[in-house]
Structure formats: structure tokens, C-alpha cells
Amino acid sequence: MRLPNWLHKFASPPHFYRIAARIEPWMLWSGLAAIAVGAFGGLLLAPPDYQQGDAYRIIYFHVPAAYLAMQLYALMAIGSAIGLIWRMKLAYAIAAAAAPVGLAFTGLALATGMLWGKPMWGAYWSWGDARLTSVLVMFFLYLGYMLLHASLEERSTADRAAGILAVVGVVNLPIIKFSVEWWSSLHQGPTISRLAAPAITWDMLWPLLVMVAGSVLFSMAVTLTRARAEVLLRERSARWVRDAAEACA
Amino acid sequence: MTPRRRRMVAVIGGLVCLAAAAALVLTAFEQNMLYFYTPTQIASGEAPEGRRLRVGGLVERGSVRRLSGALEVRFDVTDLDRSVTVAYAGVLPDLFREGQGVVAHGWLGADGLFEADEVLARHDENYMPPEVAEMLEEKGHPPDASLR
Numbered sequence: 001m002r003l004p005n006w007l008h009k010f011a012s013p014p015h016f017y018r019i020a021a022r023i024e025p026w027m028l029w030s031g032l033a034a035i036a037v038g039a040f041g042g043l044l045l046a047p048p049d050y051q052q053g054d055a056y057r058i059i060y061f062h063v064p065a066a067y068l069a070m071q072l073y074a075l076m077a078i079g080s081a082i083g084l085i086w087r088m089k090l091a092y093a094i095a096a097a098a099a100p101v102g103l104a105f106t107g108l109a110l111a112t113g114m115l116w117g118k119p120m121w122g123a124y125w126s127w128g129d130a131r132l133t134s135v136l137v138m139f140f141l142y143l144g145y146m147l148l149h150a151s152l153e154e155r156s157t158a159d160r161a162a163g164i165l166a167v168v169g170v171v172n173l174p175i176i177k178f179s180v181e182w183w184s185s186l187h188q189g190p191t192i193s194r195l196a197a198p199a200i201t202w203d204m205l206w207p208l209l210v211m212v213a214g215s216v217l218f219s220m221a222v223t224l225t226r227a228r229a230e231v232l233l234r235e236r237s238a239r240w241v242r243d244a245a246e247a248c249a
Numbered sequence: 250m251t252p253r254r255r256r257m258v259a260v261i262g263g264l265v266c267l268a269a270a271a272a273l274v275l276t277a278f279e280q281n282m283l284y285f286y287t288p289t290q291i292a293s294g295e296a297p298e299g300r301r302l303r304v305g306g307l308v309e310r311g312s313v314r315r316l317s318g319a320l321e322v323r324f325d326v327t328d329l330d331r332s333v334t335v336a337y338a339g340v341l342p343d344l345f346r347e348g349q350g351v352v353a354h355g356w357l358g359a360d361g362l363f364e365a366d367e368v369l370a371r372h373d374e375n376y377m378p379p380e381v382a383e384m385l386e387e388k389g390h391p392p393d394a395s396l397r
Contacts, residue, residue: 049378049379052344085253085256121344121370121372122370167263171264175271188374189373191376203378
């Protein structure tokens with residue numbers, strides 16, 4: 001199976017570099033604006049919960065962080081798979097760029113979850129819960145990917161070795177998603193799902209959706225910036241990079 | 250087979266094998282993947298004996314009683330079918346109340362009394378403002394914690 005031609009054109013480093021530089025600021029500023037609106041709505045406008053009071057408001061950070069932690073892992077794994085199969089260098093660069101962003105969001109999801117867990121469950125952490133454990137596994141998969149990538153001198157070897165680890169870790173994604181449905185768990189089930197009406201009232205839901213949308217845009221902007229830096233580093237001896245550097249100087 | 254197709258088969262085939270292996274491991278450890286047992290599972294003897302385990306369910310309404318002169322509190326955990334009496338001496342979490350989901354960690358005695366050394370509250374996935382909860386209560390649909 002061949003990749004379509006437009007994808008090959010997009011994947012040429014100078015073309016990607018130019019396109020990414022153009023859409024990045026839009027994503028960054030609209031993302032930050034949405035996060036500001038969502039945080040204001042979630043922290044000030046939304047009513048308190050009937051059981052948890054104001055403590056539930058941590059979901060406005062916890063849910064987007066957990067969602068992005070998984071989405072960025074999928075991006076890293078898809079980039080690595082495209083790199084492994086089609087030997088596309090840009091895909092490897094995007095995977096490498098996404099890893100630290102995903103690691104940061106995974107850390108944020110774990111930290112906010114623990115802060116909420118102490119007052120609500122009565123414990124920061126509980127070993128044995130499938131959701132908590134599988135997200136911690138993802139945290140270490142991200143860390144393993146970055147360490148493996150950094151430890152191998154030859155960039156193409158590093159891309160391939162770390163890429164295989166990223167693809168292997170994909171098995172963990174459905175486990176995270178369905179852990180609260182397959183097994184009894186301490187972590188509650190999904191509040192928002194595609195099949196059922198959301199188990200949350202609209203005045204509490206809209207800031208959450210705005211926060212998720214803003215976080216997606218923000219994380220894409222950060223990933224694109226990192227991917228551009230990665231492309232420059234990898235193509236530093238190419239003609240177009242030298243031309244671009246001279247144009248700047 | 251072109252080298253590209255060979256690599257694709259390797260990646261997809263590898264992932265399929267890995268998923269199968271993971272599924273087998275998870276099924277084999279099914280019992281250990283359960284965070285808690287329901288009172289019905291305990292009554293039917295599904296829970297392992299002589300081992301620390303967790304029991305989860307709702308705190309039965311009107312069942313919480315404190316023994317005078319002691320820190321110990323006793324309450325029944327129910328799944329609306331069967332129930333287990335839990336004895337616990339310690340600080341209960343803020344969300345602990347009658348009708349609320351809880352998970353108790355401890356030992357099941359021969360007399361059927363569950364001696365817990367840790368009690369965690371289990372929150373459900375429903376979020377609503379207090380007014381909405383009151384309205385539901387008035388209409389006869391109390392927003393009780395679910396069992397899942």
C-alpha cells in the first residue's frame with residue numbers, strides 16, 4: 001500500500017516547516033483563549049456539585065489532561081508506525097516531538113487525580129485499581145520512549161527502536177479506556193460517552209468541553225513547535241535550512 | 250512482497266499477537282483485576298478465603314452504628330441483593346454517608362463479619378448542582394450512587 005501523493009508532498013520537511021509555522025500561532029492563541037474561557041466557566045460560573053461541593057472542579061483540568069495523554073500517545077504510536085512501515089522521516093520527527101508533551105499531560109492527569117482522590121476517596125493512590133495502574137504504565141511508556149530515543153547515538157536507529165516501543169504500548173490504550181467497565185474499580189465510570197446521554201448537567205458540561213477543545217489546540221501548537229525544531233535539527237545540513245537561516249540573519 | 254509490505258505485515262502482525270497475549274494474560278488474572286468483590290460474590294463463595302480482599306457496594310441506609318466507648322463503627326455494605334457487615338476503626342472519608350458507594354479493604358471472618366483496616370469512598374460518574382439533586386429527590390428519583 002502506497003501513501004497518497006498529497007501526504008508525500010506535505011511530508012517534505014521544508015513544506016511541513018512552512019505550513020506548521022503558519023497554522024501554529026492560530027492554534028496557540030485560540031487554544032489559550034479557549035482554556036481561559038473554560039477555566040473561568042468551570043471555576044467560577046459552574047455550580048457546585050451536590051455531593052462533592054467545589055472539589056469536583058478539578059475535572060476541568062483532570063479530564064482534558066487525561067484525554068490528551070491518551071490522544072498524544074496515539075499520535076506518537078501512529079507516527080512511529082508510519083515511520084517504521086513507510087520510512088517517513090517526518091512521521092518519526094512528529095512522534096519524537098509529541099512524547100514529552102504527552103508525558104507532561106500524563107503527569108498532570110496523575111497529579112490532579114491524586115489531589116482529588118485524597119479528599120474524595122480518602123487516599124491519594126490505591127494499588128490494585130486497573131485505571132490508576134494502566135495510566136501509570138503509560139507514564140513509564142512515555143518515559144521509556146524518551147530515554148531509549150536519547151540513549152541511541154544514531155538517530156535512525158533511535159527512531160526505529162523507540163518507535164517499536166511506542167507501537168507495542170498501544171495495547172495499553174484500550175486497557176486504560178475500558179478498565180473501569182471491564183473490571184470493578186475505585187475510579188468511577190465515564191461521565192461522557194458516545195452512546196449515552198452525559199451524566200452531568202449542561203451548566204457543568206460546557207466549560208469542560210471548552211477546556212478539552214482548548215487543550216487539544218494548545219497541545220497541537222506545542223507539538224508542532226517541537227516538531228519544527230526537530231525537523232530543523234535533523235535537516236541541519238540540508239540546503240533549505242541553510243537558506244532559511246541565511247534569510248533570518 | 251515488497252519490503253514496505255513486509256514491514257507493514259510485521260508491525261500489524263506483531264501488534265495483533267501482542268494484543269492477543271495481553272488479552273490472555275488479563276483473562277488469566279481476571280480475579281486479580283477486580284478491585285473489589287460485591288456482597289453477592291462473597292455470599293456465593295467467589296471471593297478467595299483467608300486472603301485480604303476488598304468488598305464494595307453501597308452503605309445500607311440506617312445501618313451505620315457506632316459502638317459506645319470505642320472508635321469502632323459498623324455498617325452494612327449492600328449491592329441491593331445481599332449485604333456484608335463491615336467493622337472498622339479509623340477515620341472515614343468525607344464522602345462516606347448512607348447510600349454512598351464505598352470500598353472496604355480487610356479480612357472476612359468465619360462469622361461473616363468483615364474486619365476492615367481501610368475504607369475508601371467510591372464516587373459515581375454523576376455530576377449535578379444541589380438544586381437538581383433536590384428536584385430529583387422530590388420527584389422520587391434520589392440520585393443514589395450507582396454500583397458500577
